[in-house]
Amino acid sequence: MEPFVYPDAAHERRHGPIGYSQHESYRPWLRDDFTFRCVYCLARERWHKGHYGFQVDHLIPKAEAPTRALKYGNLVYACEACNKMKSDADGIPDPCAVAYRDCLKVHENGSIVALNAEGQMLVAVLRLDNAENTEFRRLTFEVISLARTRDPAIYAQLMGLPEDLPDLTRKRPPGGNSRPEGIEESWRARRARKELPEIC
Numbered sequence: 001m002e003p004f005v006y007p008d009a010a011h012e013r014r015h016g017p018i019g020y021s022q023h024e025s026y027r028p029w030l031r032d033d034f035t036f037r038c039v040y041c042l043a044r045e046r047w048h049k050g051h052y053g054f055q056v057d058h059l060i061p062k063a064e065a066p067t068r069a070l071k072y073g074n075l076v077y078a079c080e081a082c083n084k085m086k087s088d089a090d091g092i093p094d095p096c097a098v099a100y101r102d103c104l105k106v107h108e109n110g111s112i113v114a115l116n117a118e119g120q121m122l123v124a125v126l127r128l129d130n131a132e133n134t135e136f137r138r139l140t141f142e143v144i145s146l147a148r149t150r151d152p153a154i155y156a157q158l159m160g161l162p163e164d165l166p167d168l169t170r171k172r173p174p175g176g177n178s179r180p181e182g183i184e185e186s187w188r189a190r191r192a193r194k195e196l197p198e199i200c
């Protein structure tokens, strides 16, 4: 099920901004790093109202690890629904340490199956198998399948990247950037070099 195929490897962070005093300041870096989609349910900005429906999520909750609240390595990009469901739950498998494809599989009818204990944890905490999530995946899959056969331009919009790719060259994290080379690999830099894939 193409729109809901989880990554087959643990996510490797491209960016390493340091020292912001607000977690919101990490948002453009996270959008780029996690390719403008929710790391947990794979919903894309383009299927919602752009990045307004998405949030900076603390992998280990602030209450559990206050010193990591502003550390980039503890932040991921998540949709509002997943962020809310997760709330203060601890122990969620880190998508940068675990390949989610080993944990979760989505079928064309929208149902989701946990493939291992980590998958069970993700499904249980994020309620990925509730009626709303299941129906969202089923309908999204139907719409994208229709677009693929009937309207390539709409299909490219649904499966492509948003227009407002963040310009990370202009960002100056107060504590520097542990992976400055990542900026050259940002989606905006790749678009400038005409390397952007139409479907992503």
Ligand SMILES: [Zn+2]
Pocket (backbone or CB within 6 Å): 038, 039, 040, 041, 042, 043, 078, 079, 080, 081, 082, 083
């Ligand atoms: Zn989500």
